[in-house]
Amino acid sequence: MTEAPVPAGAIDYEVISLLSDLVRIESVNPSLAPSGSGEAAIAGFVADWAHRHGLATEWFGPPQRPSLLVTSFRGEPPDGAVLVLCGHLDTVGLGDQPDPLVPRIDGDRLVGRGAYDMKAGLAAALLACRTAAQLAAADEITGAVIVAAVADEEFASDGVQVVSERLVELGAAGAIVLEPTELAIGVAHKGFVWTRIDIDGVAAHGSRPHLGVDAVMQMGPVLVALGDLDRQLAERGHPLLGPGNLHASLVSGGTEESTIPAHCSLVVERRTLPGETVADVEADVEAVLDACRAADPRLVVTASTTLAREPMETPIDAPVANVLADAVTLASGREPQLAGMSYWADSGFLSAAGIPSVVFGPAGDGAHADHEWVSIASTVTCAEALSATVRAFCR
Ligand SMILES: [Zn+2]
Known part of the structure; x- marks a missing residue:
């Protein structure tokens, strides 16, 4: 290993220099790690960079957790x-990596927290915005x-939720996340x-079971029925994404060893396919619970949706997908794969707002892990592909 700190300005590629600047700014999400600084400092840096390069900015959200739009006009x-x-x-x-905020070069790798997820993509986007201003x-x-x-x-x-309406107002014709x-x-x-299921039983001393209703035991048939539903979901798939699925994420109930538990709660996560709505998921859960109620008249169970995120599907002949595919071919010499992504992304919100969206970024590894790096060559290709996309799309 010949890892060395990246001296500011030492890299020929402007996108790598900008990426290094972004990695140096700690922007840990404080909702995940309470000591995290959030986005204020990095947003300030992005705004300064934009103004230095003649671009305009518009701010959204609370000052300590800001989002901003950088516009080429x-x-x-x-x-x-x-x-x-x-x-x-x-x-x-x-995470547990040495000097995570000091970007280091190791061969083709730029190592540092956020390099891959997703400051490389952000740096490439900012340069493409400047290119757009120059071309205009x-x-x-x-x-x-x-x-x-x-x-x-x-x-x-x-963040994406506070800006998406404005993006529609500004006439967004396509989005690349x-x-x-x-x-x-x-x-x-x-x-x-995410669905929360609550069962209310009746507490009683363990020696007097006839006085109690065991809420934890009653969750058993509910879990079995949800397992059956998961197997049914596996039978119908999406050509790019495969089948939907669900899993039991969290379960809790009971108070102590000798008390029949009065309460049990379960959180289930269902991964949905394009076309499946929250109402569909709620109806599936309700059907499971109805069957359990029919089998156990003493079952008192309720379900509620605690969070929902939209799936995304963009036709492969949508201009944003088409133009980007040509641009990637031009920049990399290889036709890109048009694929389904395994993870959810902010594109779900943009797509739901009516903006045809795709997800595209560089190669690397270690997102959310202890050794995060992004490929330098691939970051440069990403930046070139975005610039070529701007030329062809923004007409
Ligand atoms: Zn990310």
């Missing part, structure tokens, strides 16, 4: 197509780029729904 958007490049500002906790000034394009630099993707995606994809183009991903 001032005032009203121009007539041509507006492309959104979306990158989150936050990272997960620093030279009358080579009539459209524009908006970088949505958003907070809180790693926890509740508050710059999560790492190893230069594949993600045209679909699952959504998810």
Whole structure:
């Protein structure tokens, strides 16, 4: 290993230099790690960078957890197509890696927290926005780029939710969410729904079972029926994403050894396919509970949705997918794979807001793990592909 700190300005590639600057700024999501600084400092850096390069900014969200739009235009958007490049500002906790905020070069790898997920994509997006401003000034394009630099993707995606309405208002015609994809183009991903199921039994002394109703025991048939539902889901799949699924995430109940438990609660996560709605998930859960109620008249059970995130599916012939695919081919010399992504991303919100969206970013490894790195060559290719996309899309 010949890891050495990256001296500021020592790298030829501007995108790598900008990426290194972004890695140096701690932006750990405080909802995940209470000591995290959040997005204020990194958003301030992005805004300064944008202003230095003649770009405009618009702020959203609370000052300590801000999101911002960086636009290649001032005032009203121009007539041509507006492309959104979306990158989150936050990272997960620093983990157990030495000097996670000191970007280091190791061969083709730039090592540091957030390098891969997803400061490399954010750096590439900012440069593409500047390219758009330059091309517009030279009358080579009539459209524009908006970088949505958003907070809180790693926890509740508050950032993308506060900017999506504004992006629609500004006429966004397509969006690229710059999560790492190893230069594949993600045209679909699952959504998810969290359901909390509560059973109310009756507490009693363990020696007097006739006076109690055991809520934990009653959860057994519910779990078995949910397992059956999961097996049914496995029978119908999506061509890019495979089947939907569910799992029992959290279970709790009971108070002490000799007391029949009066309460049991269960949290279930269902991963949904494009076309499956929250109402569909709720109906499936209700059918499971109805069957359990029919089998056990003493069962008192309720279910509620605690969080839902939309799936995404963008037709592969949508302009944003098409144009990006050509641009990646141009930049990398290889036709990119159009694929389903295994994870959920902010693209779920943008797509639900009516903006055709894809997920695209560089190669690397160690997202959310202890040794995070991004490929330098692939980050450069990502930046080149975004610039080529701007030329062809923003017309
Ligand atoms: Zn990410």
